[in-house]
Every structure is written in structure tokens, then in C-alpha cells.
Amino acid sequence: MSKPNIVVYFSDQQRADTIGCYGQPLDISPNLDKLAAEGTLFENAFSPQPVCGPCRAIFQTGKYATDTGCFRNSIALPPDSKTIAHYLESGGYNTAYVGKWHLASTGNLEEKPYQDFQKIAVPRELRGGYTGYWRGSDVLEFTSDGYGGFVFDENNNKCEFDGYRCDCITDYALDFIEKDEQKKPFMLFLSHIEPHHQNDAHHYQGPKGSEEKYKNFVLPKDLEVLGGDGREEYPQYLGQCNSLDNNLGRVIEELKAKGIYDNTVIIYVSDHGSHFNTRNKDAHLNGYDDYKRTCHDSALKVPLIIAGGKFNNGGVVKRLVSTGSLAKTILSIADIDVGDEMIGENLLDEVLHLHDNEPDEIYAQISESRLGRCIRTNRYLYSVYAPHINGGERASTNEYFDDYLYDMESDPFQLNNIIDDESYSSIKEDLRARLIKWIKESENIDATIQ
Numbered sequence: 001m002s003k004p005n006i007v008v009y010f011s012d013q014q015r016a017d018t019i020g021c022y023g024q025p026l027d028i029s030p031n032l033d034k035l036a037a038e039g040t041l042f043e044n045a046f047s048p049q050p051v052c053g054p055c056r057a058i059f060q061t062g063k064y065a066t067d068t069g070c071f072r073n074s075i076a077l078p079p080d081s082k083t084i085a086h087y088l089e090s091g092g093y094n095t096a097y098v099g100k101w102h103l104a105s106t107g108n109l110e111e112k113p114y115q116d117f118q119k120i121a122v123p124r125e126l127r128g129g130y131t132g133y134w135r136g137s138d139v140l141e142f143t144s145d146g147y148g149g150f151v152f153d154e155n156n157n158k159c160e161f162d163g164y165r166c167d168c169i170t171d172y173a174l175d176f177i178e179k180d181e182q183k184k185p186f187m188l189f190l191s192h193i194e195p196h197h198q199n200d201a202h203h204y205q206g207p208k209g210s211e212e213k214y215k216n217f218v219l220p221k222d223l224e225v226l227g228g229d230g231r232e233e234y235p236q237y238l239g240q241c242n243s244l245d246n247n248l249g250r251v252i253e254e255l256k257a258k259g260i261y262d263n264t265v266i267i268y269v270s271d272h273g274s275h276f277n278t279r280n281k282d283a284h285l286n287g288y289d290d291y292k293r294t295c296h297d298s299a300l301k302v303p304l305i306i307a308g309g310k311f312n313n314g315g316v317v318k319r320l321v322s323t324g325s326l327a328k329t330i331l332s333i334a335d336i337d338v339g340d341e342m343i344g345e346n347l348l349d350e351v352l353h354l355h356d357n358e359p360d361e362i363y364a365q366i367s368e369s370r371l372g373r374c375i376r377t378n379r380y381l382y383s384v385y386a387p388h389i390n391g392g393e394r395a396s397t398n399e400y401f402d403d404y405l406y407d408m409e410s411d412p413f414q415l416n417n418i419i420d421d422e423s424y425s426s427i428k429e430d431l432r433a434r435l436i437k438w439i440k441e442s443e444n445i446d447a448t449i450q
Contacts, residue, residue: 003092004309005264006187006333007251008326010059011244012052012100012196013292014270016045016303017220018241025218028242031249032268032305039266039307040314040351046362046376048324048343050272050292050299052196053102054367055323059271060084060103060128062327062342065365066443070103071395072367074113077103077128084187084327085129091336094184096133096176099151099169099191100140103128109288109368109392118142121156130189135159135172140193146205146240164207166194166240170247174254182260187330190251195240195274197233197291206239214238221413222298228278237274265308265333269323273299284403286370287391293369295383295404296414300364300376306347309333314351320376321350322362343442363438367391372403373447375435381406381414382431384449400449402428 016022020033021041049055049065057063057070060083065071068081077083085095104126107113117126118139127134134154137143143150150160151172161168173190180186198205206214214235223230248268255261275298280289292299304323306314325344331337332346349355359377366372366383370391374383384400405419405428418424432449439447 003185003334005185005255005260006093006330007255007264007266008187008189008330009248009251009266009268010099010189010191011241011268011270011303012191012193013272013274014195014241014244014303015220015273015298016301018195018238019303021305022303026214026216026238028238029245031245031252032303035248035252035266035268035307036305038312039305040311041316042304042306042321042347042350043316043318044320044378045269045302045304045323046300046320047270047272047302047364048322048362049365049367050294051368052271054365055271056102056191057081058324058343059326062324062338062344064324064343064442065367066395069395071365072109072392073102074105074107074109076106076115076126079125081128083128084330085131087331087336087338088187088334089129089131091334092184093334094132094180094186095130096173096186096188097127097130097191098133098135098172098176098188099137100193101127101136101138101191104138121152121158123156124154133176135169135176136191140165140169141196141199144193145198145201164243166192166243166247169193170250173251177251177254177258182258185334187334192244192247194244195237204233204236204240206236207243210239210242211235214242220298222296222415223276223278225413225415226278228276230276230278233276262308265306265311267326267330268303268305269326270302273297273302275299280369284370284385284387286385286387286389287368287393289369293366293391295364295366295372295374295376295381297381300374310348311351317350319350319355319360320362320378321345321347322364359434361434363435363442367395370403371395371397373400373435373439374404375431375438377431379407379409380427380431381408382428382435384435396443396445398445398447400447402449405431
């Protein structure tokens with residue numbers, strides 16, 4: 001085959017600093033660290049939307065959440081959306097989806113959806129164009145916990161599993177790889193829920209023994225200073241991250257056993273990080289948050305590693321990139337050019353240093369905890385919010401007010417908000433203008449910021 005297989009190994013709510021090659025001191029991620037050494041490590045990758053459903057919609061469509069309408073959780077991806085699965089299947093690929101989907105149910109936040117597939121099979125027309133192998137659940141944390149549960153297959157049959165969830169979900173991915181006849185290249189989207197907390201338990205659930213295994217953890221500086229529940233939850237969280245790594249190793253070994261590893265591109269990414277209840281206590285909170293709905297690096301900065309094909313020996317990319325570029329990048333790996341139909345860039349261009357002379361910045365939309373927008377540069381983070389608007393009720397507005405400004409040169413962990421510091425007024429004005437430009441280009445809105 002001339003076109004490579006593609007495996008998207010997707011974690012949920014994983015901070016980049018849980019991984020060795022991003023600075024984690026404990027032995028959490030040997031397989032991923034090795035993969036990063038083989039391929040390309042994107043050292044500064046940021047989520048375009050730090051909420052599960054919206055980010056998934058972006059990854060599948062290459063459209064901003066305000067474009068698809070999926071600006072918060074509990075909004076289904078419109079059935080007429082053209083996704084990477086549509087493009088790939090038309091381009092001669094088999095597709096497979098395993099794990100958490102989170103794009104089929106619709107309703108108000110914190111209420112039972114009126115289009116409810118949270119615990120029943122997602123119908124084919126709401127699977128985003130994936131017509132092949134399917135072992136999925138719309139809201140996996142509602143059909144399972146860390147130690148067992150069920151998903152549904154492509155024929156809507158319930159598939160029960162018993163064991164640590166990350167292992168069992170990986171088993172389905174291995175089943176697909178083993179059975180695939182390689183008459184066509186494939187794209188496997190393996191969507192784990194780890195290391196997301198278990199909603200009904202209000203607790204992170206690592207494999208048994210995580211508490212003891214990771215008792216000597218080093219808490220990231222922001223969690224150490226700001227409190228939250230990181231000190232209590234971090235060992236379990238690290239256990240989940242280690243399980244993800246162990247299972248990545250199993251996928252790699254299966255690809256090698258099948259003789260297709262050298263013709264496969266592996267993408268490891270997460271939708272957003274976790275601030276462990278440290279960034280949801282400010283005066284501008286207007287909506288709901290627990291672990292992620294914020295502009296801060298604890299939520300926006302994520303791991304992104306791509307190995308295989310032209311990404312091998314790519315080294316470390318230090319420029320800021322948005323994972324909103326993933327859809328376009330996945331299709332480019334399959335030699336499918338979508339031009340300006342999708343946001344972002346082909347991330348291979350960063351490996352080839354084609355953007356070195358362009359502004360080094362990313363843009364993100366914030367929802368649910370507030371209606372907000374932010375711009376992140378190498379040195380500064382600037383964020384705005386819309387007063388009196390609940391972030392779960394509206395997708396956009398044309399009027400914003402200053403929220404946060406951080407100078408990472410003197411404050412790398414974003415602990416000192418200098419939004420009202422007069423000595424930074426010219427910096428703020430420049431960032432404000434750049435953010436207004438982003439809003440105009442991404443949402444076609446002439447916004448004002450005060």
C-alpha cells in the first residue's frame with residue numbers, strides 16, 4: 001500500500017506534564033517517550049477548546065466549535081457534518097472507532113438530554129461517518145467505570161467488558177488490528193476516557209495499587225500553590241496515565257506483529273488537561289467547571305506526539321501549535337488536501353519549518369465556565385470574558401472584557417494575574433488587537449474588548 005495506516009491514540013483530560021518527555025520525573029510513560037524519540041514531539045501544543053464534546057467535534061470536522069454548533073457538551077454533531085471519516089472512506093481507507101464518542105446526545109447541561117444516547121447505542125447516522133468497526137459509547141463514563149462496563153458494536157449489540165477499562169478498550173482496538181485484512185489502509189481512532197475522572201464517583205480511578213506505586217509523586221507547581229484536589233487525586237491520575245502508556249505499548253507490539261508498524265503513523269494527543277479544581281474560583285465564573293474549562297496551561301496545554309512516515313526523526317517542535325490542526329493533518333497523512341475547508345495547518349509544515357516567520361501564537365474558545373476567548377504566545381497569555389453570559393447557554397458574542405493576563409517569563413505557572421498592571425498596558429493593547437483579529441477570522445464577528 002502506498003498510503004499509511006493511521007492510529008489516533010486519544011486520551012481524555014491529560015496534562016502534558018504527566019509524560020516523561022514533557023518533564024514528568026516518575027517513570028510513567030516509557031513507551032510514549034520512546035515513540036517521541038522516534039518521531040516528532042510538539043513541545044507546546046494547546047487545545048482549541050478545553051471541553052470534551054467541543055474538542056472532539058473539532059478533531060472530527062476541522063471546524064471551530066462555534067461553526068459546528070457544538071460549543072459545549074450535550075450538543076450532537078450535526079448529521080450533515082463532513083468529518084475526517086467521510087474524507088478517509090472516500091479516499092480509500094477503512095475506518096474504525098473505539099471508545100468514547102460524546103457527539104450524539106443533545107440537551108441542557110446537568111439535565112437529562114432530550115436526544116439521549118448516553119447509555120444506549122449511537123445510531124449509524126450519528127457516528128460521524130464511521131461505517132466500519134465500532135466499539136463505542138456516547139458517554140463512556142456513564143456506561144462504565146474504571147473497572148468494567150459496556151460499549152456497543154457497529155450493529156448496536158452491547159459488548160460487556162470486565163477488567164480495568166483502559167485495558168479492555170484497548171482490547172477492542174487490538175481486535176480490529178488483528179482482524180483487518182489490509183486490503184485498504186485504515187484509520188483507527190482509539191478514544192480512551194483515561195485519565196478523566198469518573199463522574200459518578202467524583203474521583204480519578206487508576207489501576208489498583210496506583211496509590212502506593214506513585215506515592216512519591218511531585219505535584220506540579222500550579223497545583224502545589226493553588227490547592228484544589230490534586231494532592232489527593234494525583235497518584236490515581238498518574239496510574240491512569242501509566243495505564244495509557246502500557247496500552248500504547250500493546251498497540252505498537254500488535255502493529256509490529258502484524259508487520260505494519262513501519263507503514264503506520266501514530267498520533268498521541270489529548271483533548272485538554274486538568275486544573276484539579278484550582279481555576280474555577282474567580283469572580284468571572286458564570287457557568288460550570290470542575291477540572292478544565294479555563295484558559296490556563298493546566299487545561300489548554302496537552303501532549304502531542306506524532307511518529308511514523310515523514311514525522312519520523314522530526315525532533316522537537318518548539319513553536320506553539322493548536323491541536324485544532326489535527327483533522328487537516330490526519331487527512332494530509334492520507335494524501336487528502338482539504339485546503340481552507342478546515343482550520344489550522346498541516347502539522348508536518350512545522351517539522352519542515354515552513355512557518356518560522358509567522359506569528360507564534362494560538363487561539364482558543366472557552367465555554368461552559370464562561371463565554372471566553374484567549375490568545376497564547378510564547379511569553380503571554382491573554383484572556384477575555386463576556387459578562388453576565390452563562391458559558392453553557394451561548395456560543396459567541398461581540399462584546400468582551402479583560403479577564404486574565406500572565407507574563408510567563410516571570411510567572412511560568414500563571415499564578416499572578418497582571419490584567420490591571422499599568423506597566424503592561426501596551427502589551428495588553430497589542431494582544432487585544434490580535435485576539436480581536438482571531439475572533440473576526442474564526443467567527444466572522446467584529447468584537448470589542450474593554
